[in-house]
Amino acid sequence: MSPSDPESGALRSLIEAEIARRGPIPFARFMELCLYHPRHGYYTRGLGGGGGRDYLTSSGVHEAFGILVARQAEEMWHRAGRPERFFFVEFGPGEGRFAADFLQAAGRSRGGFARALRYLLVEPSPVLQARQRARLQGRTLLPVEWVAEDAIERRKGFEGVIFANEVLDAFPVHRLVGTPEGPREVHVDHRDGRLVEVMAPPSSEAVGRFMAEAGVVLEDGQEADLNLAAPCWIAWAIGLLARGYLLVIDYGHEARELYHPARRRGTLLAYHRHRTSEAFLERPGEQDLTAHLDFTALQRAAEQAGGRCLGLTTQARFLLALGALDLLGDPVGAPGPGREGEAVDALRRHQEREALKDLVLPERMGDRFRVLVLGAGEVTRDLRGLSEPWTGNPGAVHAGPAAPGRGVDGTAGHEVA
Numbered sequence: 001m002s003p004s005d006p007e008s009g010a011l012r013s014l015i016e017a018e019i020a021r022r023g024p025i026p027f028a029r030f031m032e033l034c035l036y037h038p039r040h041g042y043y044t045r046g047l048g049g050g051g052g053r054d055y056l057t058s059s060g061v062h063e064a065f066g067i068l069v070a071r072q073a074e075e076m077w078h079r080a081g082r083p084e085r086f087f088f089v090e091f092g093p094g095e096g097r098f099a100a101d102f103l104q105a106a107g108r109s110r111g112g113f114a115r116a117l118r119y120l121l122v123e124p125s126p127v128l129q130a131r132q133r134a135r136l137q138g139r140t141l142l143p144v145e146w147v148a149e150d151a152i153e154r155r156k157g158f159e160g161v162i163f164a165n166e167v168l169d170a171f172p173v174h175r176l177v178g179t180p181e182g183p184r185e186v187h188v189d190h191r192d193g194r195l196v197e198v199m200a201p202p203s204s205e206a207v208g209r210f211m212a213e214a215g216v217v218l219e220d221g222q223e224a225d226l227n228l229a230a231p232c233w234i235a236w237a238i239g240l241l242a243r244g245y246l247l248v249i250d251y252g253h254e255a256r257e258l259y260h261p262a263r264r265r266g267t268l269l270a271y272h273r274h275r276t277s278e279a280f281l282e283r284p285g286e287q288d289l290t291a292h293l294d295f296t297a298l299q300r301a302a303e304q305a306g307g308r309c310l311g312l313t314t315q316a317r318f319l320l321a322l323g324a325l326d327l328l329g330d331p332v333g334a335p336g337p338g339r340e341g342e343a344v345d346a347l348r349r350h351q352e353r354e355a356l357k358d359l360v361l362p363e364r365m366g367d368r369f370r371v372l373v374l375g376a377g378e379v380t381r382d383l384r385g386l387s388e389p390w391t392g393n394p395g396a397v398h399a400g401p402a403a404p405g406r407g408v409d410g411t412a413g414h415e416v417a
């Protein structure tokens with residue numbers, strides 16, 4: 001714990017008091033308190049992405065991200081028969097950068113999309129919500145509204161797109177470890193004045209059910225992080241749509257890769273000031289905690305809720321298919337002597353190109369992030385973002401190469417640098 005952060009100290013005391021009352025708590029409960037405690041939680045306080053404090057998301061890397069998703073949303077509106085009202089519901093908008101870029105691009109579109117669009121933001125943190133409002137203030141004339149999660153429930157049955165970029169990876173995970181006696185779950189205890197990890201039987205039947213459904217069999221000593229909340233969220237979100245699409249962009253893998261014995265240590269990581277660590281119990285509420293998603297579980301949940309998986313691709317393929325290269329700008333030439341202004345411009349253009357390359361190059365964020373497109377109701381899957389980037393042919397359902405996480409080669413989720 002940093003002695004400079006009284007909020008973290010207060011949260012730590014609350015966690016210790018809960019352990020004193022209940023006994024050791026599942027790690028998922030600890031993570032929930034760290035990230036979402038109504039006063040001291042990391043996201044509640046709006047730490048993290050602000051000014052790129054702990055990590056950067058695609059939304060903060062380059063405006064192309066919002067512009068290209070707007071292009072995809074406009075096509076989805078066309079595919080849905082150009083309804084008069086088309087909702088775009090962004091969950092967890094963070095700093096509001098994506099919304100600003102999306103709305104600016106949508107505002108420039110011709111042909112009725114801007115007239116039909118209703119942009120809703122669902123953000124539980126009041127601090128982040130205030131920042132989103134400030135960022136969008138005066139930036140768009142399109143209808144924008146902040147809606148609480150329970151209020152969106154009352155609007156159930158709308159047509160449109162539900163969007164979540166790097167939201168589900170921040171849901172609390174249950175940490176399971178294989179032992180000869182069967183799986184044990186990491187709990188957090190308070191001993192000798194310190195928070196420590198202890199092993200206990202799985203904390204609920206839901207954990208066992210999830211493992212059985214996902215086919216998770218852990219070898220002795222192998223760890224896995226189980227995100228039970230993400231598939232529940234997917235099923236709930238599919239149920240909100242009368243007809244439309246659910247677009248999830250995040251890091252993760254299919255189950256066979258995620259729970260493979262080669263991945264001995266799971267994928268959970270702590271992020272603090274652009275550094276990753278496995279010191280999960282340090283600085284409660286002051287560092288981000290995040291784990292890779294199980295895309296197989298998300299697809300299964302969508303199908304069980306009556307939805308359909310339309311495609312799972314990489315961010316690189318998705319953005320390139322949507323025309324990322326159109327936004328690359330001219331190559332930067334060297335300016336002549338005594339032309340400092342030109343030099344500054346050239347440098348800026350160079351930085352822009354590098355940022356766009358961060359989004360799409362496979363070895364940067366391009367292959368680490370996946371795009372899952374789910375459909376609800378009667379929708380088609382001939383979407384530009386799912387087409388072959390070079391040919392425009394429809395029908396590419398491609399998950400891209402494996403991107404191993406912690407425990408294999410230490411590849412992290414968020415962008416840290």
Ligand SMILES: C[S@@+](CC[C@H](N)C(=O)[O-])C[C@H]1O[C@@H](n2cnc3c(N)ncnc32)[C@H](O)[C@@H]1O
Binds near residue numbers: 057091122128166167
């Ligand atoms: C890592 S940030 C991602 C921010 C943003 N989407 C971006 O691209 O920069 C996670 C965001 O998800 C929000 N969040 C977490 N759980 C949520 C939930 N159940 N519903 C809506 N937002 C949620 C957090 O408050 C935060 O804004």
